Amino acid sequence: MQVQAKRVRAETTRRFLLEAAAHLFDERGYAGTSISDISARSGRTSGAIYFHYASKENLALAVVEAHFAAWPKLIDQYRSAGLPALERLIGLSFAVARAFRDDVVIRAGSRLWAERKSIDVTLPRPFVGWIETVTELLEEAHREDEFAIGVTPEVAAQGLVSAFFGLHTVSDALEGRRRIEDGLHDLWLLLLPALQTDPDPASLLARVREREEDAAI
Known part of the structure:
Protein backbone atom coordinates (compact mmCIF):
# COMPACT_ATOMS: atom_id res chain seq x y z
CA MET A 1 0.00 0.00 0.00
CA GLN A 2 2.75 2.47 0.94
CA VAL A 3 4.75 1.64 -2.17
CA GLN A 4 1.68 2.16 -4.34
CA ALA A 5 0.90 5.46 -2.61
CA LYS A 6 4.46 6.68 -3.16
CA ARG A 7 4.26 5.70 -6.81
CA VAL A 8 1.02 7.61 -7.24
CA ARG A 9 2.45 10.69 -5.50
CA ALA A 10 5.56 10.56 -7.68
CA GLU A 11 3.51 10.27 -10.85
CA THR A 12 1.26 13.13 -9.73
CA THR A 13 4.30 15.29 -9.07
CA ARG A 14 5.83 14.41 -12.44
CA ARG A 15 2.62 15.37 -14.24
CA PHE A 16 2.35 18.60 -12.24
CA LEU A 17 5.89 19.57 -13.16
CA LEU A 18 5.37 18.57 -16.78
CA GLU A 19 2.28 20.78 -17.09
CA ALA A 20 4.04 23.71 -15.42
CA ALA A 21 6.92 23.33 -17.87
CA ALA A 22 4.47 22.99 -20.78
CA HIS A 23 2.91 26.36 -19.98
CA LEU A 24 6.32 28.00 -20.11
CA PHE A 25 7.52 26.14 -23.19
CA ASP A 26 4.30 27.13 -24.96
CA GLU A 27 4.65 30.79 -23.93
CA ARG A 28 8.41 31.27 -24.21
CA GLY A 29 9.84 28.36 -26.18
CA TYR A 30 12.64 26.03 -25.16
CA ALA A 31 15.49 28.54 -25.12
CA GLY A 32 13.41 31.10 -23.22
CA THR A 33 12.56 28.71 -20.40
CA SER A 34 14.92 27.74 -17.58
CA ILE A 35 14.67 25.24 -14.76
CA SER A 36 14.49 28.23 -12.41
CA ASP A 37 11.46 29.49 -14.34
CA ILE A 38 9.79 26.10 -14.03
CA SER A 39 10.61 26.03 -10.33
CA ALA A 40 8.99 29.43 -9.85
CA ARG A 41 5.95 28.45 -11.91
CA SER A 42 5.43 25.13 -10.15
CA GLY A 43 6.40 26.17 -6.63
CA ARG A 44 8.77 23.19 -6.46
CA THR A 45 12.51 23.36 -5.99
CA SER A 46 14.97 22.95 -8.84
CA GLY A 47 16.23 19.88 -6.99
CA ALA A 48 12.78 18.30 -7.19
CA ILE A 49 12.65 18.98 -10.93
CA TYR A 50 16.07 17.44 -11.50
CA PHE A 51 15.11 14.47 -9.33
CA HIS A 52 12.15 13.67 -11.56
CA TYR A 53 13.53 14.69 -14.96
CA ALA A 54 17.33 15.01 -14.60
CA SER A 55 17.62 17.85 -17.15
CA LYS A 56 15.68 20.44 -19.10
CA GLU A 57 16.21 18.34 -22.22
CA ASN A 58 14.56 15.33 -20.58
CA LEU A 59 11.67 17.48 -19.43
CA ALA A 60 11.19 18.80 -22.96
CA LEU A 61 11.30 15.23 -24.24
CA ALA A 62 8.65 14.23 -21.70
CA VAL A 63 6.37 17.04 -22.90
CA VAL A 64 6.77 15.98 -26.54
CA GLU A 65 6.15 12.33 -25.63
CA ALA A 66 3.00 13.36 -23.73
Whole structure:
Protein backbone atom coordinates (compact mmCIF):
# COMPACT_ATOMS: atom_id res chain seq x y z
CA MET A 1 0.00 0.00 0.00
CA GLN A 2 2.75 2.47 0.94
CA VAL A 3 4.75 1.64 -2.17
CA GLN A 4 1.68 2.16 -4.34
CA ALA A 5 0.90 5.46 -2.61
CA LYS A 6 4.46 6.68 -3.16
CA ARG A 7 4.26 5.70 -6.81
CA VAL A 8 1.02 7.61 -7.24
CA ARG A 9 2.45 10.69 -5.50
CA ALA A 10 5.56 10.56 -7.68
CA GLU A 11 3.51 10.27 -10.85
CA THR A 12 1.26 13.13 -9.73
CA THR A 13 4.30 15.29 -9.07
CA ARG A 14 5.83 14.41 -12.44
CA ARG A 15 2.62 15.37 -14.24
CA PHE A 16 2.35 18.60 -12.24
CA LEU A 17 5.89 19.57 -13.16
CA LEU A 18 5.37 18.57 -16.78
CA GLU A 19 2.28 20.78 -17.09
CA ALA A 20 4.04 23.71 -15.42
CA ALA A 21 6.92 23.33 -17.87
CA ALA A 22 4.47 22.99 -20.78
CA HIS A 23 2.91 26.36 -19.98
CA LEU A 24 6.32 28.00 -20.11
CA PHE A 25 7.52 26.14 -23.19
CA ASP A 26 4.30 27.13 -24.96
CA GLU A 27 4.65 30.79 -23.93
CA ARG A 28 8.41 31.27 -24.21
CA GLY A 29 9.84 28.36 -26.18
CA TYR A 30 12.64 26.03 -25.16
CA ALA A 31 15.49 28.54 -25.12
CA GLY A 32 13.41 31.10 -23.22
CA THR A 33 12.56 28.71 -20.40
CA SER A 34 14.92 27.74 -17.58
CA ILE A 35 14.67 25.24 -14.76
CA SER A 36 14.49 28.23 -12.41
CA ASP A 37 11.46 29.49 -14.34
CA ILE A 38 9.79 26.10 -14.03
CA SER A 39 10.61 26.03 -10.33
CA ALA A 40 8.99 29.43 -9.85
CA ARG A 41 5.95 28.45 -11.91
CA SER A 42 5.43 25.13 -10.15
CA GLY A 43 6.40 26.17 -6.63
CA ARG A 44 8.77 23.19 -6.46
CA THR A 45 12.51 23.36 -5.99
CA SER A 46 14.97 22.95 -8.84
CA GLY A 47 16.23 19.88 -6.99
CA ALA A 48 12.78 18.30 -7.19
CA ILE A 49 12.65 18.98 -10.93
CA TYR A 50 16.07 17.44 -11.50
CA PHE A 51 15.11 14.47 -9.33
CA HIS A 52 12.15 13.67 -11.56
CA TYR A 53 13.53 14.69 -14.96
CA ALA A 54 17.33 15.01 -14.60
CA SER A 55 17.62 17.85 -17.15
CA LYS A 56 15.68 20.44 -19.10
CA GLU A 57 16.21 18.34 -22.22
CA ASN A 58 14.56 15.33 -20.58
CA LEU A 59 11.67 17.48 -19.43
CA ALA A 60 11.19 18.80 -22.96
CA LEU A 61 11.30 15.23 -24.24
CA ALA A 62 8.65 14.23 -21.70
CA VAL A 63 6.37 17.04 -22.90
CA VAL A 64 6.77 15.98 -26.54
CA GLU A 65 6.15 12.33 -25.63
CA ALA A 66 3.00 13.36 -23.73
CA HIS A 67 1.89 15.26 -26.83
CA PHE A 68 2.23 12.12 -28.96
CA ALA A 69 0.71 9.89 -26.28
CA ALA A 70 -2.53 11.89 -26.38
CA TRP A 71 -3.43 10.80 -29.91
CA PRO A 72 -3.98 6.99 -29.85
CA LYS A 73 -6.96 7.15 -27.48
CA LEU A 74 -8.54 9.94 -29.50
CA ILE A 75 -7.95 8.11 -32.77
CA ASP A 76 -9.49 4.92 -31.37
CA GLN A 77 -12.68 6.82 -30.51
CA TYR A 78 -13.15 7.71 -34.16
CA ARG A 79 -12.03 4.36 -35.51
CA SER A 80 -14.82 2.65 -33.55
CA ALA A 81 -17.54 5.26 -33.91
CA GLY A 82 -19.74 3.18 -36.25
CA LEU A 83 -20.09 6.03 -38.75
CA PRO A 84 -19.10 6.45 -42.41
CA ALA A 85 -15.34 6.82 -42.73
CA LEU A 86 -15.34 10.36 -44.10
CA GLU A 87 -17.54 11.53 -41.23
CA ARG A 88 -15.14 9.92 -38.77
CA LEU A 89 -12.15 11.53 -40.45
CA ILE A 90 -13.71 14.98 -40.34
CA GLY A 91 -14.85 14.51 -36.74
CA LEU A 92 -11.34 13.44 -35.78
CA SER A 93 -9.86 16.49 -37.48
CA PHE A 94 -12.04 18.84 -35.42
CA ALA A 95 -11.20 16.96 -32.21
CA VAL A 96 -7.49 17.32 -32.96
CA ALA A 97 -7.95 21.01 -33.78
CA ARG A 98 -9.61 21.61 -30.41
CA ALA A 99 -6.82 19.72 -28.64
CA PHE A 100 -4.20 21.95 -30.26
CA ARG A 101 -6.21 25.01 -29.27
CA ASP A 102 -7.14 24.04 -25.71
CA ASP A 103 -4.49 21.62 -24.36
CA VAL A 104 -1.27 23.31 -23.26
CA VAL A 105 0.73 20.06 -23.35
CA ILE A 106 -0.33 19.51 -26.98
CA ARG A 107 0.61 23.09 -27.88
CA ALA A 108 3.91 22.92 -26.03
CA GLY A 109 4.82 19.61 -27.62
CA SER A 110 4.19 21.08 -31.04
CA ARG A 111 6.32 24.14 -30.34
CA LEU A 112 9.14 22.08 -28.88
CA TRP A 113 9.24 19.82 -31.91
CA ALA A 114 9.43 22.91 -34.15
CA GLU A 115 12.42 24.03 -32.03
CA ARG A 116 14.00 20.56 -32.05
CA LYS A 117 17.35 21.74 -33.42
CA SER A 118 17.99 23.64 -30.20
CA ILE A 119 17.18 20.64 -27.96
CA ASP A 120 20.00 18.16 -27.43
CA VAL A 121 17.82 15.06 -27.38
CA THR A 122 16.16 12.87 -30.02
CA LEU A 123 12.45 13.62 -30.27
CA PRO A 124 9.75 11.31 -31.68
CA ARG A 125 9.12 11.53 -35.42
CA PRO A 126 5.90 13.42 -36.23
CA PHE A 127 3.22 13.09 -38.91
CA VAL A 128 3.91 9.47 -39.88
CA GLY A 129 1.18 8.11 -37.61
CA TRP A 130 -1.26 10.71 -38.86
CA ILE A 131 -0.60 9.85 -42.49
CA GLU A 132 -1.21 6.17 -41.70
CA THR A 133 -4.44 6.92 -39.82
CA VAL A 134 -5.83 9.18 -42.54
CA THR A 135 -4.86 6.62 -45.21
CA GLU A 136 -6.75 3.90 -43.32
CA LEU A 137 -9.88 6.04 -43.06
CA LEU A 138 -9.72 7.00 -46.73
CA GLU A 139 -9.32 3.35 -47.70
CA GLU A 140 -12.45 2.60 -45.67
CA ALA A 141 -14.25 5.42 -47.47
CA HIS A 142 -13.15 3.85 -50.74
CA ARG A 143 -14.64 0.49 -49.72
CA GLU A 144 -17.85 2.31 -48.75
CA ASP A 145 -17.97 3.91 -52.24
CA GLU A 146 -17.73 7.38 -50.66
CA PHE A 147 -14.27 8.17 -51.99
CA ALA A 148 -13.77 9.66 -55.44
CA ILE A 149 -12.62 7.30 -58.19
CA GLY A 150 -9.13 8.06 -59.44
CA VAL A 151 -7.90 9.51 -56.14
CA THR A 152 -5.29 7.42 -54.32
CA PRO A 153 -5.86 7.22 -50.54
CA GLU A 154 -2.12 7.35 -49.76
CA VAL A 155 -1.57 10.44 -51.91
CA ALA A 156 -4.70 12.14 -50.58
CA ALA A 157 -3.67 11.37 -46.98
CA GLN A 158 -0.28 13.03 -47.49
CA GLY A 159 -1.97 16.12 -48.88
CA LEU A 160 -4.62 16.25 -46.14
CA VAL A 161 -2.09 15.96 -43.32
CA SER A 162 0.06 18.64 -44.93
CA ALA A 163 -2.92 20.97 -45.35
CA PHE A 164 -4.19 20.30 -41.83
CA PHE A 165 -0.91 21.08 -40.08
CA GLY A 166 -0.26 23.99 -42.42
CA LEU A 167 -3.59 25.42 -41.29
CA HIS A 168 -2.51 25.02 -37.67
CA THR A 169 0.73 26.88 -38.31
CA VAL A 170 -1.03 29.78 -39.99
CA SER A 171 -3.84 29.91 -37.42
CA ASP A 172 -1.35 29.87 -34.55
CA ALA A 173 0.71 32.66 -36.10
CA LEU A 174 -2.24 34.91 -36.94
CA GLU A 175 -4.71 34.46 -34.09
CA GLY A 176 -3.37 31.95 -31.58
CA ARG A 177 -5.64 29.21 -32.99
CA ARG A 178 -8.75 30.97 -31.63
CA ARG A 179 -10.60 30.47 -34.94
CA ILE A 180 -9.05 27.15 -35.88
CA GLU A 181 -12.42 25.38 -36.17
CA ASP A 182 -13.72 28.01 -38.59
CA GLY A 183 -10.56 27.69 -40.66
CA LEU A 184 -10.84 23.91 -40.66
CA HIS A 185 -14.47 24.09 -41.77
CA ASP A 186 -13.45 26.28 -44.71
CA LEU A 187 -10.56 23.96 -45.55
CA TRP A 188 -12.88 20.95 -45.72
CA LEU A 189 -15.29 22.91 -47.94
CA LEU A 190 -12.37 23.40 -50.31
CA LEU A 191 -11.06 19.82 -50.22
CA LEU A 192 -14.15 17.60 -50.03
CA PRO A 193 -15.33 18.19 -53.62
CA ALA A 194 -12.15 16.41 -54.74
CA LEU A 195 -12.62 13.53 -52.26
CA GLN A 196 -16.32 12.65 -52.24
CA THR A 197 -17.91 10.39 -54.85
CA ASP A 198 -20.98 12.64 -54.90
CA PRO A 199 -19.70 15.95 -53.56
CA ASP A 200 -21.89 17.59 -50.92
CA PRO A 201 -19.39 19.05 -48.45
CA ALA A 202 -21.82 21.40 -46.71
CA SER A 203 -24.21 18.59 -45.75
CA LEU A 204 -21.39 16.32 -44.59
CA LEU A 205 -19.88 19.05 -42.43
CA ALA A 206 -23.30 19.92 -41.02
CA ARG A 207 -23.85 16.29 -39.96
CA VAL A 208 -20.47 16.16 -38.24
CA ARG A 209 -20.96 19.44 -36.39
CA GLU A 210 -24.52 18.53 -35.34
CA ARG A 211 -23.30 15.21 -33.96
CA GLU A 212 -20.54 16.96 -32.03
CA GLU A 213 -23.00 19.47 -30.58
CA ASP A 214 -25.33 16.67 -29.49
CA ALA A 215 -22.41 14.82 -27.85
CA ALA A 216 -21.42 17.97 -25.94
CA ILE A 217 -24.87 18.37 -24.37
